[in-house]
Amino acid sequence: EVQLVESGGDLVQPGGSLRLSCAASGFTFSNYWMNWVRQTPGKGLEWVANIKQDGSEKYYVDSVRGRFTISRDNAENSLYMHMNSLRAEDTAVYYCARLGDWNYDLWGRGTLVTVSS
Amino acid sequence: DIQMTQSPSSLSASVGARVTIACRASQSISTYLNWYQQKPGKAPKLLIYAASSLQSGVPSRFSGSGSGTDFTLTISSLQPEDFATYYCQQSYNPPWTFGQGTKVEIK
Numbered sequence: 001e002v003q004l005v006e007s008g009g010d011l012v013q014p015g016g017s018l019r020l021s022c023a024a025s026g027f028t029f030s031n032y033w034m035n036w037v038r039q040t041p042g043k044g045l046e047w048v049a050n051i052k053q054d055g056s057e058k059y060y061v062d063s064v065r066g067r068f069t070i071s072r073d074n075a076e077n078s079l080y081m082h083m084n085s086l087r088a089e090d091t092a093v094y095y096c097a098r099l100g101d102w103n104y105d106l107w108g109r110g111t112l113v114t115v116s117s
Numbered sequence: 118d119i120q121m122t123q124s125p126s127s128l129s130a131s132v133g134a135r136v137t138i139a140c141r142a143s144q145s146i147s148t149y150l151n152w153y154q155q156k157p158g159k160a161p162k163l164l165i166y167a168a169s170s171l172q173s174g175v176p177s178r179f180s181g182s183g184s185g186t187d188f189t190l191t192i193s194s195l196q197p198e199d200f201a202t203y204y205c206q207q208s209y210n211p212p213w214t215f216g217q218g219t220k221v222e223i224k
Contacts, residue, residue, distance in 0.1 A: 045161070045204060045215040061212055095160060102167065102208040103151040107160035 002026035002106060004096045009111030016086050016115070022079040022096030022108055030054075030074040033099035036081050038092035039110070046092075049081065050099065064090070086115045119143050119207050123216035129224040136192040138219045140205035145185045149209035152181055152190045155218075156201045164203075165190065195221070 008020040020036070035050040049060045049070040058070050069082040079096055091114050098106040120143035130136050140150065148168035153161040163172045165181035168188055178193045192199055200223055205216040 044217050045206075047212050047214070059211065100163070100166070102149055103163055103206070104153075104161070105163050105166075105172070107162070109158075109160050 004098065004106060004108035006094065006096050006108045006111040009094065009113045011114045011116065012086055013117050014087060014115055018083045018086065018113060020081040020083065020094055020111060020113070024077045024079065024098075027098075027106075029077040034072060034079045035097045035099055035104065036070060036079075037095045037097050037104065037107075039095065040092045048094070051079070083113070086113075088115050091115045118212055119146065119210055119214050121205055121207055121214050121216040123203075123205055123219050125219060126217065127220040127222060129222045130195050131224045132195055132197060134195045134224075136195050136221060138190045138203055140183075140188040140190070140216050142186045142188075142207055142209075146207045146209035148184045149207055150181070150183065150188050151206045151208060153204045153206065154199075154201045155204065161204065192221075
């Protein structure tokens with residue numbers, strides 16, 4: 001089955017760190033750009049970061065640049081997001097999403113990150 | 118960043134009704150416009166890409182139209198499984214941005 005499964009979400013204090021993971025299966029993971037997209041009740045859906053097939057290019061939304069790091073392991077069919085210096089406004093459901101032809105054609109079910117003291 | 122504005126924010130409709138959701142971009146985006154459906158607790162699902170192309174496996178009652186700044190998602194005959202929130206998203210300029218969503222509820 002073609003799917004993405006996220007994990008690693010948790011309750012963390014402001015200033016803390018977290019690593020999210022996304023396990024891909026059912027397709028050739030190394031052929032695709034991959035993304036993290038987050039969702040909050042207040043701001044809705046927001047693209048966070050993406051990474052090229054071989055990991056050589058990475059892009060971030062301004063609000064997380066310098067704090068979050070996206071990475072991938074094609075041998076393990078996995079995508080990661082290392083999140084440092086977490087803030088209350090980073091509280092969201094984080095989705096792993098595959099880049100299709102100018103769209104996100106496959107999404108995981110998400111993992112909840114809550115930043116609170 | 119390109120702003121995407123959907124209207125209405127929510128609507129109530131009966132099974133069998135024709136439903137139309139509008140999406141407006143803050144600048145021209147050609148046809149780089151996608152529509153997603155999201156049910157509670159589930160991931161978004163791609164319905165329509167490039168403004169009017171139906172994603173594989175999506176029922177033909179869903180259709181999209183528009184170009185430039187104004188776009189429409191139409192459900193020709195609303196089915197019980199269509200009650201969900203719908204989002205538009207532009208892929209013309211990074212960062213790709215989403216509309217705030219339109220919640221379709223049962224009347």
